[in-house]
Amino acid sequence: MTDSSTGVGAAYGDRDPDALARRAGERANPDRDQHFLVDDRVLDRIPTYLPDDADASHLLEIGGGAGALTDRLLATITSTESADGDAETRGGRLTVIERDRNFADFLRQEFAAAVDDGLLDVIEGDALDVDLPPFTACVSNLPYGVSSEIAFRLLPEGKPLVLMFQAEFAERMVASAGESEYGRLSVSAQHYAAVEIVERVPKEAFDPQPAVESAIVRCTPRDPDYEVGDEAFFLRFVKALFTQRRKTVRNAIRNTGHISGLGDPDAVVDAADEDLLRRRPGTLDPSAFAALAELARGHGSPTEV
CATH class of the missing domain: 1.10.8 (Helicase, Ruva Protein; domain 3)
Known part of the structure; x- marks a missing residue:
């Protein structure tokens, strides 16, 4: 096993995001809606926002980039802590959808051991076009330019979601009737799930920094308390x-x-x-x-x- 700062073969969950970006050989391109989340503390917390009873046996990540969140999700599906505090191994799978060919190739190389072990599948393509796998939950730092379209492809699936959005978009998702942010997005999202902001993320947590603040939203699927015939x-x-x-x-x-x-x-x-x-x-x-x-x-x- 190699050290987590050096690459393939490293244990999952503690890869340095800046080192991953260097190994990937290219920077995130804001013109392509790419902003790498580089704050380790935020990265470590994101998988913990899944509901306690969420089935994590097949996680989906959209927009893997250089793999910082991918690394944390692989840790989530491969190990857990037993009641006595010892580490236990558990089975699981992670599918990453990445539209950038260079990043898709890098993810397969960086996490070659996970690919070989059947833990990781990397799909190169646009998340709005490719066939989604039969995932049990989705955890993603979404490309902001298509976050609405992706969210409304995921929400009807009825699975737990932990998604990073622009803060303004997140506030519209969770708004209540009568609030200025309340609108079509609020009604549509809340039709499918209980929606809540679980963490606000400053611009400084990303490289390059986006122009806006961000927020992590948890969507817990539920049946609405009303009937809709169509x-x-x-x-x-x-x-x-x-x-x-x-x-x-x-x-x-x-x-x-x-x-x-x-x-x-x-x-x-x-x-x-x-x-x-x-x-x-x-x-x-x-x-x-x-x-x-x-x-x-x-x-x-x-x-x-």
Whole structure:
């Protein structure tokens, strides 16, 4: 076994992120939405934010880069601590999706022993296009430019997620009805999971530093406390109303039939409660949106969009 600062064969969990970047032979490129997380303390904490009962037998990481988080995730799937404090070995797998060919090749080389042992699979490709493996949980420092698209590819899978986002995006995910950050993202994310910010991460934790602060978000899957008969229509209806967030719900429904796919928005307005129609979309919690969407399905003659 080699020392953790020297490369292949090292024990998992304590590789130095700066040394990994040097061995990779290239810097993160902010023009390609690459920012390496280099703070060891943050890296060590990220896997611990998985829910206590999360199944970590097949972890997914999107955007492995030079492998600092990959190293910590390999430690997560290969060892745990027993009740008496001794280390125990446990089986598990990690799949990393990396779109940069040079980084994908480096990950296979750096963690060759894990690849050979069947612990690690590196998929070269875009996380928005490749087939996702049957993962049990996802832990990732996402590329910020496509974080929304990736998050909403992952959330419907119903698996625990620990994801790094821009802080502003994270705040919108966790916002409650009536708050200024509350919007389509809040309703959609909270439809799939209990969403919480577990740590705020300063710019200085990255190299090169991004222009904004970051935050780690935990998404714990759960069934909503309301019924949705057509999930695609529900999400489309939410999107439509938030394009008119400063209008009343009455006007938002009438003005957005081309987005929601309602053939008869006026019939929905006629059937809805007057107090609800006077409100604005940003004051409706997810359950109220669900009830209104079901009313719209029953009265508004929705069509496929």
